[in-house]
Amino acid sequence: MNSIFHRTSVRKYQDKLVEKEKVEQMLRAAMAAPSAMNQQPWEYYVVTRREMIERLSESTPYTGCAKEAPLVFVACYRRECLRPMYAQIDMSASVENLLLEADEQGLGAVWMGIAPIKDRMELVKKIVGIPDELEAFALIACGYPLKEQTQQDRYEEDRIHYIE
Numbered sequence: 001m002n003s004i005f006h007r008t009s010v011r012k013y014q015d016k017l018v019e020k021e022k023v024e025q026m027l028r029a030a031m032a033a034p035s036a037m038n039q040q041p042w043e044y045y046v047v048t049r050r051e052m053i054e055r056l057s058e059s060t061p062y063t064g065c066a067k068e069a070p071l072v073f074v075a076c077y078r079r080e081c082l083r084p085m086y087a088q089i090d091m092s093a094s095v096e097n098l099l100l101e102a103d104e105q106g107l108g109a110v111w112m113g114i115a116p117i118k119d120r121m122e123l124v125k126k127i128v129g130i131p132d133e134l135e136a137f138a139l140i141a142c143g144y145p146l147k148e149q150t151q152q153d154r155y156e157e158d159r160i161h162y163i164e
């Protein structure tokens with residue numbers, strides 16, 4: 001898939017809204033992810049309310065780039081699921097799928113870590129009004145990229161160990 005080798009973290013966006021169909025397609029990709037025992041613990045908030053995006057952008061020292069984004073996804077997981085110890089791992093697969101689909105749609109996005117830092121998880125829950133049965137996992141700012149970016153080649157042959 002080309003997006004794997006094209007995606008980069010995009011932190012600056014054009015002043016342009018993201019179409020509803022594209023948002024839905026990214027969420028479809030997020031929910032197509034593998035998960036432990038197929039437990040699918042995810043729930044997503046799609047935030048376009050400016051005042052809430054601003055508050056989210058101030059929720060950690062590293063989320064400032066969300067401030068100008070037209071859209072922020074708040075990736076959450078259900079506290080009660082079949083294998084809670086795998087829920088955050090499942091969410092990582094889901095968020096990566098969302099990022100790849102954003103790239104596929106000509107959009108840019110950046111994953112901003114919230115879990116597993118408890119204070120940040122609580123703060124994001126409070127800002128968004130997320131109910132108790134969910135945990136906040138990550139913020140994903142998304143929009144049309146301000147400029148084209150090139151992915152670094154991170155392939156390192158000496159990290160591969162063939163056993164034949």
Ligand SMILES: Cc1cc2nc3c(=O)[nH]c(=O)nc-3n(C[C@H](O)[C@H](O)[C@H](O)COP(=O)(O)O)c2cc1C
Binds near residue numbers: 110
């Ligand atoms: C778990 C996780 C947490 C991250 N948190 C942040 C963050 O808080 N703020 C940010 O600007 N980027 C964040 N990033 C993006 C990384 O900085 C970025 O993926 C990394 O520098 C590699 O660059 P690339 O995504 O362009 O390949 C995070 C990425 C991951 C996987």
